[in-house]
Amino acid sequence: xxxxxxxxxxxxxxxxxxxxxxxxxxxxxxxxxxxxxxxxxxxxxxxxxxxxxxxxxxxxxxxxxxxxxxxxxxxxxxxxxxxxxxxxxxxxxxxxxxxxxxxxxxxxxxxxxxxxxxxxxxxxxxxxxxxxxxxxxxxxxxxxxxxxxxxxxxxxxxxxxxxxxxxxxxxxxxxxxxxxxxxxxxxxxxxxxxxxxxxxxxxxxxxxxxxxxxxxxxxxxxxxxxxxxxxxxxxxxxxxxxxxxxxxxxxxxxxxxxxxxxxxxxxxxxxxxxxxxxxxxxxxxxxxxxxxxxxxxxxxxxxxxxxxxxxxxxxxxxxxxxxxxxxxxxxxxxxxxxxxxxxxxxxxxxxxxxxxxxxxxxxxxxxxxxxxxxxxxxxx
Amino acid sequence: xxxxxxxxxxxxxxxxxxxxxxxxxxxxxxxxxxxxxxxxxxxxxxxxxxxxxxxxxxxxxxxxxxxxxxxxxxxxxxxxxxxxxxxxxxxxxxxxxxxxxxxxxxxxxxxxxxxxxxxxxxxxxxxxxxxxxxxxxxxxxxxxxxxxxxxxxxxxxxxxxxxxxxxxxxxxxxxxxxxxxxxxxxxxxxxxxxxxxxxxxxxxxxxxxxxxxxxxxxxxxxxxxxxxxxxxxxxxxxxxxxxxxxxxxxxxxxxxxxxxxxxxxxxxxxxxxxxxxxxxxxxxxxxxxxxxxxxxxxxxxxxxxxxxxxxxxxxxxxxxxxxxxxxxxxxxxxxxxxxxxxxxxxxxxxxxxxxxxxxxxxxxxxxxxxxxxxxxxxxx
Numbered sequence: 001x002x003x004x005x006x007x008x009x010x011x012x013x014x015x016x017x018x019x020x021x022x023x024x025x026x027x028x029x030x031x032x033x034x035x036x037x038x039x040x041x042x043x044x045x046x047x048x049x050x051x052x053x054x055x056x057x058x059x060x061x062x063x064x065x066x067x068x069x070x071x072x073x074x075x076x077x078x079x080x081x082x083x084x085x086x087x088x089x090x091x092x093x094x095x096x097x098x099x100x101x102x103x104x105x106x107x108x109x110x111x112x113x114x115x116x117x118x119x120x121x122x123x124x125x126x127x128x129x130x131x132x133x134x135x136x137x138x139x140x141x142x143x144x145x146x147x148x149x150x151x152x153x154x155x156x157x158x159x160x161x162x163x164x165x166x167x168x169x170x171x172x173x174x175x176x177x178x179x180x181x182x183x184x185x186x187x188x189x190x191x192x193x194x195x196x197x198x199x200x201x202x203x204x205x206x207x208x209x210x211x212x213x214x215x216x217x218x219x220x221x222x223x224x225x226x227x228x229x230x231x232x233x234x235x236x237x238x239x240x241x242x243x244x245x246x247x248x249x250x251x252x253x254x255x256x257x258x259x260x261x262x263x264x265x266x267x268x269x270x271x272x273x274x275x276x277x278x279x280x281x282x283x284x285x286x287x288x289x290x291x292x293x294x295x296x297x298x299x300x301x302x303x304x305x306x307x308x309x310x311x312x313x314x315x316x317x318x319x320x321x322x323x324x325x326x327x328x329x330x331x332x333x334x335x336x337x338x339x340x341x342x343x344x345x346x347x348x349x350x351x352x353x354x355x356x357x358x359x360x361x362x363x364x365x366x367x368x369x370x371x372x373x374x375x376x377x378x379x380x
Numbered sequence: 381x382x383x384x385x386x387x388x389x390x391x392x393x394x395x396x397x398x399x400x401x402x403x404x405x406x407x408x409x410x411x412x413x414x415x416x417x418x419x420x421x422x423x424x425x426x427x428x429x430x431x432x433x434x435x436x437x438x439x440x441x442x443x444x445x446x447x448x449x450x451x452x453x454x455x456x457x458x459x460x461x462x463x464x465x466x467x468x469x470x471x472x473x474x475x476x477x478x479x480x481x482x483x484x485x486x487x488x489x490x491x492x493x494x495x496x497x498x499x500x501x502x503x504x505x506x507x508x509x510x511x512x513x514x515x516x517x518x519x520x521x522x523x524x525x526x527x528x529x530x531x532x533x534x535x536x537x538x539x540x541x542x543x544x545x546x547x548x549x550x551x552x553x554x555x556x557x558x559x560x561x562x563x564x565x566x567x568x569x570x571x572x573x574x575x576x577x578x579x580x581x582x583x584x585x586x587x588x589x590x591x592x593x594x595x596x597x598x599x600x601x602x603x604x605x606x607x608x609x610x611x612x613x614x615x616x617x618x619x620x621x622x623x624x625x626x627x628x629x630x631x632x633x634x635x636x637x638x639x640x641x642x643x644x645x646x647x648x649x650x651x652x653x654x655x656x657x658x659x660x661x662x663x664x665x666x667x668x669x670x671x672x673x674x675x676x677x678x679x680x681x682x683x684x685x686x687x688x689x690x691x692x693x694x695x696x697x698x699x700x701x702x703x704x705x706x707x708x709x710x711x712x713x714x715x716x717x718x719x720x721x722x723x724x725x726x727x728x729x730x731x732x733x734x735x736x737x738x739x740x741x742x743x744x745x746x747x748x749x750x751x752x753x754x755x756x757x758x759x760x
Contacts, residue, residue, distance in 0.1 A: 039700075039701075039704045039706060040697070040700065041701060041706050041708040043706065043707055043708070044707040044708065044711070045708070046708070046711070068700065068703065068704060069675065069696070069699075069700045073675070073676060073696070076676060077676070077678055077694060077696050077697075078678070083694070083696070083697050083700075084697065085692055085693060085697075276707075295449065295453070296453060296456060296457070298457055298458070312465055313465060314457060314463070316449070316453070316457050316463070317420070317457075317463050317464065317465075319449075320419070320420065320448065320449045320463075321419075321421060323448065324419045324448060326419060326421050326423065327423055327424040327656075327707055327710060327711070328421040328423070328424065328425070328426070330707060331424070331426070331707070331711070
C-alpha cells in the first residue's frame with residue numbers, strides 16, 4: 001500500500017462539489033455511488049463488470065462478514081480485496097446498523113452489543129474496539145466508527161441517548177483505529193430527525209478529527225424533506241476539506257438533491273435489489289419489466305445507456321427472463337441499474353465541473369417525468 | 381442466411397471422428413458439447429461468455445419456449461437468435477421428451493399429444509407438424525423430429541410401440557419440415573434398451589434420409605453399459621457422412637466413451653445444473669464446494685483451466701458464495717463447468733486429429749482418479 005488518504009475538492013457549484021479521494025488502492029471520483037457488496041459480492045455481478053460500469057469503490061458489511069466467513073478467515077486468505085477479487089477501494093460499515101435491523105435477541109450495553117446471528121443463532125458481540133479490529137482484518141480502506149442507529153420516527157430522548165452513546169463509541173473507535181497509509185476512519189453523525197441533536201453530534205465529531213464524516217440513521221423510512229433538512233443542518237458544521245458520506249441512500253432523486261447540498265458519497269442496495277426484482281432504472285424513470293405490456297416490446301431498455309445490457313436486449317426478452325425467474329434476468333437488470341447509477345454520478349460530476357448542476361438536475365428530472373411509457377429516444 | 385448444411389469428417393481414430401458441421405450461422409467443431417439454454421438462456425451465463433468458452437452451438441427447448449413466451453411471440457421479435465442474443469447455431473429439441481417428463485395430464489394419441497403446461501395448467505397440443513412449425517418459428521438451425529421417449533427400464537412391447545409411433549412421426553416431421561439453406565432436420569433413433577428395436581429404428585430412419593441422426597431415450601437412468609451397447613448397435617447402421625447426436629448425455633466419462641464409439645454431438649444440463657448446486661468439474665474430478673474442507677483453502681479450482689473463474693477465485697471464496705446462496709457462486713461455477721466440458725471436447729478433437737484418442741482417454745481418466753483431494757498441479 002502506498003500513498004496517503006487525501007480528499008481534493010476540484011470544483012464547487014453552489015453547495016455541490018466534485019473532487020477526488022485518494023486511497024492506497026486507487027482514486028474515488030466524487031460524488032461517488034458505492035455498489036453494495038454485502039457478503040463480499042455485489043450480488044449477481046462479476047467484480048470486473050462492476051468496475052467497468054464506473055464504480056471506483058464498493059461497500060462491504062462487517063456484520064455479514066463477521067458471521068460468514070468470519071473476519072479472521074478473510075484475513076488468513078489475504079484480506080477482503082483478494083478474497084472477492086476487487087483490488088480497488090472498499091469501505092466497510094461497522095456492523096451497528098445491521099445488528100439493529102437483522103440480528104436476533106440483541107442486548108445493548110454501554111460497552112457494546114451482544115446478539116444472535118440471523119444465520120445460525122450463534123451468539124456474537126460487537127464493541128467499538130471489535131468493530132475496528134474486524135474492519136482492519138478485512139483490510140478495509142475506509143472504516144466506519146461503531147454506532148447505534150435508531151429507527152425513525154423516534155422519541156427525542158431515545159434519539160439523544162443513542163446519539164450520545166454513538167459519540168462515546170466514536171471516541172473509542174478513534175482510539176482503537178490502527179492508522180496505516182491510505183487507510184481512513186469516518187465518524188457518523190447521528191441524532192434522528194432532530195436538528196439540535198444533529199448539530200450536537202456533528203460538532204462533537206468534528207472535534208475528534210476523523211478522515212471523513214457520514215450521516216447515519218437517515219433513509220430509514222422518513223420523508224425526503226426530513227432527510228434533506230438533516231443534511232442542511234449538519235453539513236455546514238463539518239470541515240469542508242473532508243468527504244461527506246450519506247449512508248444507505250438512495251433513489252436517484254435522493255442522490256441529486258443530496259449532491260446539491262454537498263454530499264460526496266453514497267451507498268444503497270436499491271439498484272442491485274431492484275435488479276433482482278425485475279425493475280430497471282433508466283433516463284426515463286423506472287421500468288417494471290414484470291409488467292405484461294413489455295411482453296412483445298422489441299425496444300431495448302435504453303439505446304443510449306453505457307450498459308451493453310441496456311442497449312442489446314429487448315424489453316420483451318427481459319420480461320421473459322423475469323417472468324421465468326431466470327438468473328440472467330437478475331444479472332442483466334443489476335448491470336443496467338448499476339450502470340444508470342454510476343452514469344448519473346458521472347454526469348453530476350461533469351455538471352458540477354461545468355457550473356451547470358442546477359440545470360442538469362432540472363433536465364434529468366424532466367426526462368424522468370417523460371416516463372417509461374413514452375418510449376426511448378432513438379439514437380441519432 | 382447463406383450456405384448449406386454440411387458435415388465434413390476431417391479425421392478418424394478408430395470409431396472416433398472429428399470434423400466440422402457447417403450451418404447458415406457458423407461452424408460447429410465436432411465432437412461438440414452443446415450447453416443447454418432451456419428457456420432461451422444458458423442459466424446464469426451471458427451468451428457472449430458461453431461463446432468465449434468454446435461453445436459453437438447451444439440447445440433450446442421447444443416445450444419450454446412454446447409455453448413461455450410462445451413460438452409466435454419469438455418469431456414476431458425476430459427469432460430465437462435475436463431474442464436471446466446468440467447469433468450462432470441453435471439446435472432445438474422437438475418437445476417430446478419434456479412433454480413426457482414435465483407436463484401434467486398428458487394424453488397421447490396417434491396424431492400427437494395433448495398436455496397441460498407445468499407453469500399455469502393451460503392446455504396445449506403437440507403434433508409432428510406443430511413441432512416442426514414451432515421450431516421453424518423459433519428459427520432453429522437444427523430441428524429435431526417429434527418423438528415419444530419412454531422411461532427405462534421399459535417393457536419390450538411398450539418400447540416397440542413408442543419406437544414405431546416415433547417412426548411414423550419421423551415421416552410426418554420430414555414431410556412438415558420446411559427446407560431452407562443451412563437448416564437441418566435430425567431423426568431420432570428410439571427403441572429403449574433393446575438392440576433389435578434400435579436396429580429396426582435406425583434402419584428405418586436411415587431410409588428417410590435425414591440431415592443427421594440422434595440417439596434418444598438414453599441417459600434416463602440406465603447403467604452406462606446399456607447406453608454404450610445401444611450406441612454400438614445403432615451407429616454402424618447410420619450413414620457415416622451424417623452427424624450423430626447422443627441426446628441428453630452426460631457425465632464427462634460418458635462423453636469420452638461415446639466419442640470413442642463415434643458420437644459427434646452432445647447436450648446435457650449436467651455442467652450448468654451442477655454449477656448451480658455448488659459442484660465444479662475439474663481435471664482432477666468433481667469438487668463439491670459446499671464441503672467444509674474448502675472453507676479455508678486459498679487454492680483456485682484449477683490454475684490451468686481456460687476459465688478465468690477457475691484460475692482466479694479461491695475455493696474458500698467459492699465455498700463462501702455457495703454457502704451464502706450468492707448468485708455469483710452459481711455464475712462462476714457454471715462458467716467453470718462449461719469451460720471444463722468445452723475444453724474436454726477441444727482436447728478430444730485434438731487427440732482424434734493426432735491419432736491419440738485412446739491414450740488421451742486413459743490420461744484424462746488417470747487425472748480424474750487422482751482426485752480432488754490431491755490438490756491441483758501448480759502452473760510452471
